[in-house]
Amino acid sequence: MNPYQSLPRRSFWRSAVAEPDMLAVGELWTPKFTIGPDDPVLTAGSCFARHIGPALLEHGMNWREVELPPPGLTAAERRARHYGTFSFRTGNIYTAAALRQWLSWALDDVAAPDEIWSEGGRFFDPYRPAVDPDGHPSAEAALAARQVTLAAIRNAIVEAGCLIFTLGLTEAWQDRDAGTVYPVCPGTRHGTFDADRHIFRNFTVAEVHRDLSVAVALARTVNPRLTVLLTVSPVPLTATATGEHALTATTYSKSVLRAAAGQLAQEFEYVDYFPSYEIVTGFPFRGVFFAPNLRTVTSEGVDFVMRHFFDAIERRAAGAGPLPRTGTRPTRPTEASDGGDLLCDDAVLDYYNAG
Template sequence: MNPYQSLPSRSFWRTAVAEPAWADIDGLWTPKFAIGQDDVLLTAGSCFARHIGRALRDRGMNWRDTEPAPPGLTPEQRRDRHFGVFSFRTGNIYTAAVLRQWFAWSLGAEEPPREVWHDGDRFHDPCRPAVEPAGYASAEELFAARAATLAAVRAGLAEADCLIFTLGLTEAWRDRDAGPVHPVCPGTVRGTFDPERHVFHNFAFDEVRRDLTAALELARSVNPGLKVLLTVSPVPLTATATRGHALTATTYSKSVLRAVAGQLAAEHGHVDYFPSYELVTGAPFRGVFFEPNLRTVTPEGVAFVMDRFFGALEGRRAAPVSPPATDRSPAHPTAGEDFWCDDAVLDYYSPR
């Protein structure tokens, strides 16, 4: 006997991947810990994370919106102001460094920056430039709104049973003089780019691991029983500031994030990894879950991922699915999903 003779069929590429129909591929995730119907669940991360929160809510899970919209707003106004998108009204959190910042600010470990961005007579928050599209009437109003979000983050972490965080990018921009890491490049969504001040940084494995570890330690400092489920967004980079090819830059970014998530899951009993990235980008799926832009995940792709998520939690096989449409002509709908991805604005700057 050798070790391979006792392995299950899912451990072999031929029997687990090559021979089954792609729609029948299942069993990629064995949950490390239970997630119950009444457990308080938080979601945060890149734009793909919003699908997870919505699916949890629609399934009747106890997904927590820590900062509900005030009464009187229309659905469009709630959407534009990012109410009910993630558990925290922070906007998209693409990097582990930005997650660490939000947790450190909310728990008093660090002071949030006092900088504001001006657009005419309106004030915008550099820490979440897309959250209030019309801006604020004053800096005081901006800081009060941010303080409310920090309080909501703090309260959410204290009462949650599980945090589900979706890692998105390794590329980021930060202030040269030990300033904060920006959620997006200044001068794209909002603000003005200053080449003497704003510095590009592509986080390496050790840096992502350091920041994510610190973020989770901060969260568990107020809630020692908090469990963490990590995922990696299957959405590729809209653009890379490395001046390299977008495809190889995406491979680097996702590889680092996937490796860090796997490492932390292997090291800690309270950390697990769910393979949403593999379920969309894996070779057997042949890209059928992407819209024609090869970036936006289709509704069928989201449903495929989430059915495998709930199937694993419930101890059942995922429901059978029909092959999605593979028409990649420009007329094929894109469902407007890029509305939620701040970095999608970068496509505006590409040569035509």
């Protein structure tokens, strides 16, 4: 006997990935904790995360949008002002450092900077410059609007059951003096770039893990019951400031985020990882869920991801686990089952695949 003889079909590449039709690949996620239909769920993160909240709501789950739009706005105006996109009007939170920053301002009595950008007589918040596309009439109004969002974050975290956070990037621009990170490079969406002040950062696994750990600890300080579900956006980088090719820079970024999220999920029972990144970009799916620009995830791709999510949540709620294996193979294999894998030492493990 050896440990591979009792593994389920989903543990083997051939039976779990290579042989099934790509739409039949399943059991990609076994949730560590339940998310019930009445549990308040918050969503935040990169641009891919904007799909999650509305999908939860449509499925009958208790997604919380804690900053509601004022009356009179059209649907287009609500979207442009980031209503109905995430639980809070923070705009996209691409990095773990930015999540830590927002939660520190909202939950830890850390004073947010009073920096405001002025352009054409209007005033913009550097830490969410896209949330109010027309800006504010004064710097004071911009800062007051941020305080509304910080209060909403605090109130929502205190009452939440689960926070779903989607990691998007490792690259960010940081204020050299204040140490704060921006969601986009100054000068690209409002503001003015200052090479002496604005420095480029490409966070490491250790740094992402540190920032995630602090962010989760902050949230659970005010709500010890909170669970956190991490995921990684499958959307590649639009551009990289590293000087590398966009493809290799994307690989670095997503690998770092995936590793840090996975490590945190291993360390804490109240943190889990959902594989939206793998579901879209994995080998068996052959890139079919990307639009022709090879970056935008199609609506079919979003639906496919959420189908896996809801299927797993419902299995968890029903108490269903993986199917048991029956039967063993008493003799040891003498050669790899696939001649093309003869140079791969671990190819012998497919012998124990009963599928």
